[in-house]
Amino acid sequence: MVVEILSKFPVKSLLRFRCVCKSWYELFESPSFISKHLKAGNSNTRLILRYVDSSDDPEYPRLRYCLFLDPTLANISLEEDLILLIPIEEHFRGPFEGLFIMFIGGDEIALYNHATRDLKFLPKLTLIDNLESIYTIMFGLGLDPKCNYYKLVYIVTYHDSELGKVLNDSRQVFIYSFSDNSWRNFQGFEFGMYDLDEVLDCTYHNGACHWLVPFGAFHPLCCHYVILSFDMSDEVFEEILGPNCLLEISPKHTVFGLYNDSLSFLVFDERESCFDIWTMKERYHWTKEFSTTPILAVDAPIGFWKNDTFFIRSNTEELLLYDPNSEEIIDFQHK
Template sequence: MQGLSKTGSDLPEALVLEILSKLPIKSLTRFRCVCKPWSSSFQTPLFITKHLQNNLRNNNLNLLHKGFCGDTRDGVHSFSQLSTEKGQSFSVEHNFHLPFSGKGWYDLDVDGPCNGILCLDDGRDKAALWNPSTREFKILPQSSVQRPPLVDSTSFECFGFGYDSQTDDYKVVRFVVNYFEEDSDAGSMFEQNDQVELYSHRSDSWKEISYPGVGPYDSPPFNCYINGVYYWQATASSGDLILSFDMVNEKFSTLPWPQTLDGFYSHLLDFNGLLGAMFYQGKGTEESFDLWVMNVSWTKQFSIESVPGVERLLGFWKNVEFFLESSDHELVLFDPSTRELKNLGIHASKWTMQITAYVESLVPINGRSEHEGRIIQDASN
């Protein structure tokens, strides 16, 4: 950080660093022009870590809205940052370019966040890391993992993304489904063989790891990452359960749900750094919500009865309010203390909206700007 304060200021360098590390990235981008020492200092591991820690400590969150409009096969996904400034009602601040453009209802998923980084996948063979704060993305290499012989087709499902704090490594885990076509007297049929792959950002490569014997299901936003562990909803011969993957020891494990899923939709989420499970059940045009939190054992945190005109839960906003999808497929904010529903004027096709809250981060991913190459589609189109 030598030379950080050499801009006519008599302030100690450590104090200048402390002040700057509390500023939003938009301000830091402007301040890069103040002097070369500042510009280079913003790229040091010390400053990047301090800036991230300040944002995590103060719960400084940005909001990413994912939507889908058009025909279910040929429509377009849109990704926008929503304003989180008071009085601006979560309006669209700007739209994003993306590393690749998925077409089709479920063809573009967002996993994470983790230290301000997100993972994108198109459900086929493309995946990317993305820092929406710095607008940097990195398309992941194709896997070199050996497939079983005579595979007819392969799909990649149920991604998980997180951080290994011991090796300072970002990792992506994904389940691979291999299909084999066979002829029989009854005609063609498919059998499948499952594999699991793990990507390491440090090595920029994939490797195969042991299949856990339990099949996860559902995609974001129904699964979540918390403190080095990724959680999926899953099913086994014994019934429904939660599958987890530890990014440090690269091991799978399972835990039970707090209650039966019969008649309920479920949603795994981060609740103040603990695993939360939200259950919601429709009652005509109303929804009821139960939140359970895992802290050694499951404990019911609260219940909310009969929220009218609601289709489903999208997520928490700072553990105080809920983002919901209305029965008209509009984004609404629900305050449980006043039971007020506030329409935010954002619309998308049914069951395609996703809200992701992430901290601003300068963490580099060794990629390139989202504006480079023009291999992507403008989310505003």
């Protein structure tokens, strides 16, 4: 009962409570409590905006990260740049399970918790090639529900600058365990037909990490995009086909993520100027949840939000929030 109550407290309160006794400190540091606290706080998720800022120097624009102060998005004012709160400026992705992941050069990774302002550097990786030959980095973070601790999956693709080609056969997969603060190599899966340089963020759901990845042109089922999943407990990769509509839709008109706690696609039908949502409530079975009425002056989906809403982009590149229930559109005046 006490754990259930504490899991609903904000992070700032929990930081103060850590001083109450040793058992509470250990409780708040445990992966099981962190997971429970994250689930309890999903309704208070705050929006992080990543955008290109060319106001200072149009020739050298900066990638900036800002946080909406109000979790309801009623107040669209922004907090100071998140990057200014971090002592390094490198590749910065997230959040995943409340954590941001930063890559420093390719062989060093740091985890940043914005709520607690904690920055943790992980042990350095042992790469098979030099840092200059790194072509792409793909990763996923999630809970191993059997062992009840977190793991980070890290996939590195190399390229040969002299030959001018990607070395698909030399990909490395690493798994970091939060329980013992160590990396280990993972082998046994062929990535040859996957084009990982176009992979976006990972979606964690039901004990597995999922990525939407381009597949080779000679796939027997002729599907250009598939979902690559990694079971965090059994440590097994699996390929999942998406809905058939992906065969006819441009990648820029498709977003993959979670909608009502199900793996889902948000798809923009350019001909009808409407959005479709497809969900996988049963394993390998996709169902179209609904289609919106035509929405004028929009050109792409951005991502899922809360309470059935989702983000879309206008044809003038402004960020919009659409509510399919009320058909209301909120313009945040940010590009």
